[in-house]
Amino acid sequence: MISCQTYRASLTAGTRDAALLEHLRTCDACLDFSVEVDPDNFFRSIGGSDLVPPGGVDAFVGDVMRAVQVRGKETSMAAHHPLSWRQRLAIAATVAAGVTGATIFWQHERQPSAPVAAPIARAAVVPAPAKVLATKPIVETYSRNATIVEVPSEGKVNVVMIFDEKLPADL
Amino acid sequence: MKRLLIALCAFLFVTGSVMAEPQRAGQALTVRTFTFKHKEADKAAAAIKSLLSANGSVTIQPSTNALVVTDHAENLKAIAKTLTDFDVAAQPFRLQVRIVAASRAPGGARVPANLQDIKEWLTVLPYQSFEKLGDADMQGKEGEPGLVDMASGYRAGFKFGDYDPASDSIKISDLQISKVQNDQMTSLLKTSLNLRIGQTYVLGAARSPESKRALMIVLVARR
Numbered sequence: 001m002i003s004c005q006t007y008r009a010s011l012t013a014g015t016r017d018a019a020l021l022e023h024l025r026t027c028d029a030c031l032d033f034s035v036e037v038d039p040d041n042f043f044r045s046i047g048g049s050d051l052v053p054p055g056g057v058d059a060f061v062g063d064v065m066r067a068v069q070v071r072g073k074e075t076s077m078a079a080h081h082p083l084s085w086r087q088r089l090a091i092a093a094t095v096a097a098g099v100t101g102a103t104i105f106w107q108h109e110r111q112p113s114a115p116v117a118a119p120i121a122r123a124a125v126v127p128a129p130a131k132v133l134a135t136k137p138i139v140e141t142y143s144r145n146a147t148i149v150e151v152p153s154e155g156k157v158n159v160v161m162i163f164d165e166k167l168p169a170d171l
Numbered sequence: 172m173k174r175l176l177i178a179l180c181a182f183l184f185v186t187g188s189v190m191a192e193p194q195r196a197g198q199a200l201t202v203r204t205f206t207f208k209h210k211e212a213d214k215a216a217a218a219i220k221s222l223l224s225a226n227g228s229v230t231i232q233p234s235t236n237a238l239v240v241t242d243h244a245e246n247l248k249a250i251a252k253t254l255t256d257f258d259v260a261a262q263p264f265r266l267q268v269r270i271v272a273a274s275r276a277p278g279g280a281r282v283p284a285n286l287q288d289i290k291e292w293l294t295v296l297p298y299q300s301f302e303k304l305g306d307a308d309m310q311g312k313e314g315e316p317g318l319v320d321m322a323s324g325y326r327a328g329f330k331f332g333d334y335d336p337a338s339d340s341i342k343i344s345d346l347q348i349s350k351v352q353n354d355q356m357t358s359l360l361k362t363s364l365n366l367r368i369g370q371t372y373v374l375g376a377a378r379s380p381e382s383k384r385a386l387m388i389v390l391v392a393r394r
Contacts, residue, residue, distance in 0.1 A: 143361035171386040
């Protein structure tokens with residue numbers, strides 16, 4: 001059997017050298033080194049070349065490769081964010097600032113202008129709104145039951161008629 | 172990272188406070204008591220009834236002749252102004268009264284020269300002939316009575332009521348129009364009116380819309 005030094009110097013990945021494979025099967029000290037050079041050496045060390053997994057080697061290799069691909073895709077998708085967390089936080093802060101700013105502006109526009117803030121020059125230019133007077137019925141009470149009709153004329157009521165059956169005929 | 176989060180929280184807190192503050196100030200209800208020297212509190216309550224907001228309320232305190240008003244601060248300013256204008260000493264007013272007889276007649280409306288100034292109101296009614304039966308111009312202060320006898324046998328009695336600054340009108344209470352018939356004074360009608368200052372009102376009285384005759388009382392209240 002070749003020495004460990006010779007084995008380590010000669011070992012290459014996927015080797016099929018009989019002397020090297022014999023050393024691999026028998027020398028536990030070189031097992032770690034052998035697996036580092038080629039992970040398949042682990043199987044070779046236990047006579048893997050003679051073992052056949054259920055369903056055959058191709059099916060086994062296919063399953064392993066699919067598992068590897070799935071894991072690889074999961075990792076790549078998890079790591080493949082278009083924006084970093086800093087960028088996302090910055091965007092959220094900008095949106096929040098925009099919304100609050102717009103809300104403040106909108107509320108400010110809705111509020112009637114404060115008298116203190118109203119400039120004097122503006123007050124001189126803008127005419128004061130006409131005083132809106134409350135409206136009261138012209139006839140507030142009448143002594144008897146009667147029909148009272150307000151006759152509107154040009155938007156105002158200046159004529160009111162009282163129809164009372166108890167009034168004398170010769171008014 | 173921490174600094175950014177702190178800055179963001181501070182910004183949101185400040186803007187939230189800015190937005191919330193005016194809202195609270197506008198919605199808060201304030202209570203004020205108004206005591207009156209010249210007018211009665213219940214009449215003052217009626218004068219401000221239309222100015223109260225949905226959340227506003229008024230309590231009358233007859234023992235102190237006062238009103239306790241609860242409303243938003245902005246509303247209370249307007250209410251205080253109205254009550255200040257309302258609680259003044261009795262003001263002098265004039266009431267011009269004209270009595271006009273109206274009747275149906277064939278042809279177009281014929282309005283005599285002494286009624287031309289009120290022609291536009293008289294002619295909206297279905298009468299064509301008009302005759303002035305008398306007029307009077309009376310002066311008095313709020314609360315004072317007025318009485319005038321006209322040569323045609325008609326009498327107008329009334330009382331100057333309270334002036335309402337909110338509607339710029341004065342109440343003419345218990346306006347009674349009477350007529351001498353068979354040496355006796357017969358009351359024709361009795362009513363209370365709200366007259367806006369400076370406006371002409373025509374108060375017509377008839378038995379029915381089909382009546383051939385009507386009595387028109389033309390009233391103008393002035394300061």
